[in-house]
């Protein structure tokens with residue numbers, strides 16, 4: 001059995017158990033800090049973890065992290081960015097002004113002090129700081145690529161002393177890149193075939209189970 | 212077939228590995244899948260379906276565990292909501308997954324004031340977990356008609372033709388809508404953003420039709436939708452606010468809902484002109500004892516609430532057991548290995564190293580075949596967990612590098628299991644994955660209850676008795692938009708009528724008349740593993756909050 005403390009409560013669970021499942025056995029109601037329950041894609045189970053013999057506190061996704069003896073865990077509630085960094089869909093379409101939009105919506109981005117707090121905080125090991133700097137210097141596609149596997153856990157938001165909200169900046173870059181540049185030729189042709197009436201569906205046609 | 216009945220006999224792991232030669236002969240062809248399905252598919256479980264005795268679908272069969280909830284009493288009574296704070300909105304959207312966000316965005320873009328209330332956090336849903344992709348007939352050799360027929364046949368001809376035509380016909384416009392909101396799709400190798408979309412093959416389809424973003428399509432979709440909904444000035448989001456009951460007026464129309472705030476430990480009433488139910492599926496009910504791939508909140512709440520109010524159900528007895536949940540280790544059992552692995556050519560082999568089914572047959576057939584192998588002693592045993600093998604090493608040998616570049620999520624899961632998929636096969640076993648049926652809807656997402664719309668996994672009629680990979684994501688976009696638009700346009704007959712639990716009183720009378728117990732309460736909100744107790748949680752509530760500060764407090768979270 002592995003013994004650990006979660007939100008101040010002792011838990012004793014078999015080896016190989018994840019922190020989230022251990023929390024359930026410790027009597028913590030799983031109503032807040034859990035979503036996908038182990039796939040590691042929703043970011044709800046963000047937690048601070050201290051391991052025995054390690055001075056520093058690290059971040060983790062509790063549904064993906066196996067328990068260790070002597071671990072101390074505390075879950076973090078949803079972290080809301082200080083500023084909403086608001087924009088609308090109309091901000092996404094014009095590639096010529098994309099960089100202006102980035103600077104206007106995320107004015108703090110240029111003030112990154114390269115402290116790497118975000119990099120250390122990211123449980124997915126993304127190069128968050130690099131992504132922020134790429135966006136701030138106008139490389140939207142480059143920034144977008146850095147955040148391809150971001151689960152929006154907001155741990156980098158909590159870590160950033162400049163209130164940059166790195167993941168939201170990264171997502172803005174992703175949305176700009178997609179909405180502004182992705183124009184698939186085959187999709188456009190099919191849309192044309194449908195709107196012109198050349199392609200329709202005969203809903204009564206299919207009567208056989210086998211094609 | 213019930214998994215608890217499956218003998219824990221099988222071939223030990225080491226023997227099965229030794230039998231694996233990668234060059235296995237093609238599997239036997241299946242001409243008629245019906246006997247296999249009847250004998251081995253869990254929908255035909257020996258434990259027996261239950262016939263519904265009350266409600267709009269009385270006489271229909273469904274799994275006993277679900278029937279208990281559909282025919283249960285409400286969680287609350289008039290006394291619980293007397294004096295509760297009431298908030299008003301035009302459109303109320305219940306559920307913060309893909310369907311809910313899209314309905315909310317569409318209604319808001321049409322000018323409506325929208326309140327979206329969800330059980331966990333916005334986006335914590337089945338949608339974010341989707342891996343494989345979304346179907347859309349864009350290929351030159353493909354057509355809407357082919358997609359239509361594949362979907363209808365995949366569903367064993369049980370789907371509603373008008374709904375299937377709407378689903379398929381919306382496809383290209385749905386994908387465009389997603390791109391316009393900033394979702395990225397993979398392009399064919401070497402093609403820029405104005406080239407051709409990359410297409411993968413799905414089981415039960417004649418041509419490659421799955422569009423995707425790597426193997427994290429749902430993550431890419433959900434983070435865009437969550438951001439868009441969160442930033443929209445006409446959408447208010449309440450997290451941690453599960454709906455516990457709907458509100459009705461004197462004509463039986465739906466005019467709002469009661470939420471329980473997990474933050475404030477109290478009920479709040481929401482009055483709305485119309486309501487969109489988008490609460491997703493039922494995997495966490497672990498029907499027939501199966502593990503599940505679903506997120507924690509998938510407990511059939513919306514199904515129960517809409518049924519209680521008079522909505523009809525379709526195919527409530529039909530569930531999808533995804534063939535390839537991971538079978539070992541126990542802590543991960545049930546988590547999904549996407550069909551993408553099989554689309555790319557990975558084979559399934561039993562403990563003797565033999566292939567036993569065409570891996571790209573419809574999911575119900577593949578799942579039944581796996582249960583047959585395990586039930587007849589040809590499964591593989593590891594630490595008491597039974598399954599068959601997904602031969603990832605052979606795939607890697609045939610297409611070097613494919614695991615790392617294309618099957619990122621599979622590698623990630625295998626890594627957590629302590630398996631190197633390039634060298635070791637991954638043990639798999641069917642996992643409860645998707646609710647094929649659901650609440651009956653029309654092409655505008657409308658139900659039989661005036662003012663109540665449904666979108667996404669909670670609704671039924673599109674997938675018949677078996678859903679094809681990629682059609683669920685397509686459904687939630689197309690029907691999320693349809694339901695959102697119709698809900699925004701809906702005008703009630705008696706706009707200033709009552710909003711209360713009248714339908715619950717009627718329901719109780721029906722339960723009593725049918726001799727059903729009143730001590731079973733539903734919706735369950737959280738599965739037992741979450742350790743949530745409504746009564747205990749309510750005891751933590753504060754009573755000194757004014758209505759105004761309460762509304763403000765709800766918005767922050």
Ligand SMILES: Cc1cc2nc3c(=O)[nH]c(=O)nc-3n(C[C@H](O)[C@H](O)[C@H](O)COP(=O)(O)OP(=O)(O)OC[C@H]3O[C@@H](n4cnc5c(N)ncnc54)[C@H](O)[C@@H]3O)c2cc1C
Pocket residue numbers: 305306307308309310311328329330331332334335336337338339340341342343344345346428429452453454455489490491492504505506508509510512513547644645666667668669680681682683684685687734736
């Ligand atoms: C692991 C996995 C992989 C998948 N892969 C694919 C794929 O590749 N392609 C595909 O097409 N489909 C796939 N699916 C299916 C697809 O993801 C779902 O069917 C679809 O996302 C459902 O969307 P939804 O919005 O209806 O429900 P969900 O996304 O599940 O959202 C429902 C929301 O409602 C909330 N809710 C529940 N009850 C209440 C309540 N009482 N009050 C308030 N809120 C409530 C939930 O917490 C959740 O946030 C996959 C599913 C899973 C689980």
Ligand code: SF4
Pocket residue numbers: 043121122123124125126128149150151152153154155156157166167
């Ligand atoms: S970039 Fe930020 S939000 Fe994204 S996974 Fe890393 S820490 Fe979480």
Ligand code: SF4
Pocket residue numbers: 111112113114115116117118119128129132159160161162163164166
């Ligand atoms: S935490 Fe903020 S300031 Fe520090 S490196 Fe990251 S983005 Fe820059």
Ligand code: FES
Pocket residue numbers: 033034035036037038039040041042043044045046061062063064
């Ligand atoms: S519960 Fe979803 S990331 Fe951990």
